[in-house]
Amino acid sequence: MNSFNKVSLSQYIVVFICWSVCFQLTSVQALEVEDGLVLYWNFEQVKGKTVKDEIGKFDGKIKDSDLKAVPSKNGLGKALKFDGKGYVHIDQKDVIDFGNKDGYSVALWLKSSKNHKAIFSYGNGGQWEEHEKEMYIAKAGEPGSEGPNTGPVEIVGWGCDWIRGAKADVVDDDKWHHVAVTWNAKDSEGFIYTDGQEGTFEVGYNGCPDNKGNTLRLGFSESMFHSEPFLGLMDEVRFYNRPLTDKEVKTVMDDAKAVEGADKLTLTWATIKNH
16 A cells, blocks of 8 residues: 555544544534424525425425525525515414423524514414514514613513513624523523523513414514514524523534535534634
8 A cells, every 4th residue: 555545544534533523422412402302493405485394393484585595604504594574484383382381492593783673473473462472683662672772682472471681692793693592481480592601681471371373483573563574694493392401502502513515524503603
């Protein structure tokens, strides 16, 4: 075997070992954060108007526009680009119970330069009704956005509950941010996380269940006085039927994402987004 072949073989062995280690580590991470995961869109498989749910049950349909999957930061992986008009509608009803006995969590990456924009809504698709939920980038002074801060994330259930992010945790700066909200129903505790750090301004809870027959819409505003359709990029959208811990929120943020390319190397999503 000549020296070229020896070098080539050793390089292949190193790459294979690194890939195997990365795969094992990411598999452990995935198992750790799969518990309670009920909805998951990473936008790697957007075909026509269909947005595939990676859990396999609840594919979304693009409505009111031709939203496209576009390259994410540095061209690695894909994100869905929202144009301020279109949204993703999950046709099936009651895909998640925000009022369950344990609680819930929502986590995603986003990039936007605008506030007063809806991340998701959960309602009947018509007039804003009591108990329906909406998560959005807040704008102080807007009717229905009772919090005093502009730029952080809020989630509100009309007449039921609200969790508001801290003033310093703005996400309307046209940069990638990971945001998460968790609600522990047993302890009546809610938290907002921005880039893995907890920063909750205010929590309120009146103890009311979801309405039946609600449907989920990404980037859609059920209540126009809370927000308007999303404008910007979203990626790695996850819904859990339980509250994540601080550690799990960070794990989800850093969860490995296979990057398509010639070498098929695995990079962490946090690294991709922040370079």
